[in-house]
Amino acid sequence: MHVPDGFLDAPTSAATGAVAxxxxxxxxxxxxxxxxxKTAPMAGLVAAFIFAVQMLNFPVGTGTSxxxxxxxxxxxxVGPxxxxxxxxxxxxxxxxxFADGGITALGTNIVLMAVTTVLVGWxxxxLLQAVLPKRLSLTPVQAGIGAFASVPVAASVxxxxxxxxxxxxxxxxxxMTAMFGVHTLIGIGEGVITCLAVGAIIGVRPDLVYGARPVLARRELVIKKPAVA
Structure with a gap:
């Protein structure tokens, strides 16, 4: 969804730049x-991971990725x-x-991919955390659904x-039909990648996942008494 220079006129680009x-x-x-x-070191790793994965395209249709x-x-x-x-x-x-997205369109791209997707996804x-059982195993799925929803909304914006x-x-x-349709398919890939990435980290260090902290805080500390000989 990287918007290049010239897709939007100067006033609109200036407005999105101000919002960004x-x-x-x-x-x-x-x-x-x-x-x-914990979050500070993760922020750098998350930025590096997103940068690297954005370089990899997956097909969603003929001539479209x-x-x-x-x-x-x-x-x-790491938090919204x-x-x-x-x-x-x-x-x-x-x-x-890398000339990936125009310089004059930087504000637009930030509004779409750094503000809208974060806001909608979070x-x-x-909301899913609030209505579903407070289980750590559900966190990756909830994150994946949030990621899926964020993509077509950003396309609509x-x-x-x-x-x-x-x-x-x-x-x-x-x-609208073209953008929403294609980005709904892209959202599926976004959801799967997000679910797998969050699940992998939770499987090793759940305390490093900012969104899992409310669930971890509710878990009761169980102390096993030593067996009596």
């Missing part, structure tokens, strides 16, 4: 409440505010060094932005 700056600024302040001796966006994954692993920062850094590096994840400031004359319903 504001969102990153708030995230910088709020992330202080999430970062600790998708890649991990990583917003929901980052939110579950830190997740916004992780994905924003990845998008900045990709734009400046809200869906927390792009369509709305394009309807406001798109540089080509494309019918709204045509663009």
């Amino acid at each position: 700056v504001a969102a990153v600024g708030v995230a910088l302040l709020k992330a202080r409440n999430e970062l600790d001796d 998708g890649h991990l966006m990583g917003g929901a994954l980052a939110a579950v692993l 505010w830190t997740g916004v920062l992780c994905v924003s850094v990845v998008l900045l590096v990709q734009s400046l060094l 809200i869906a994840f927390r 792009f369509v709305l932005l394009y309807a406001v400031g798109g540089t080509a004359d494309i019918a709204f319903h045509t663009l």
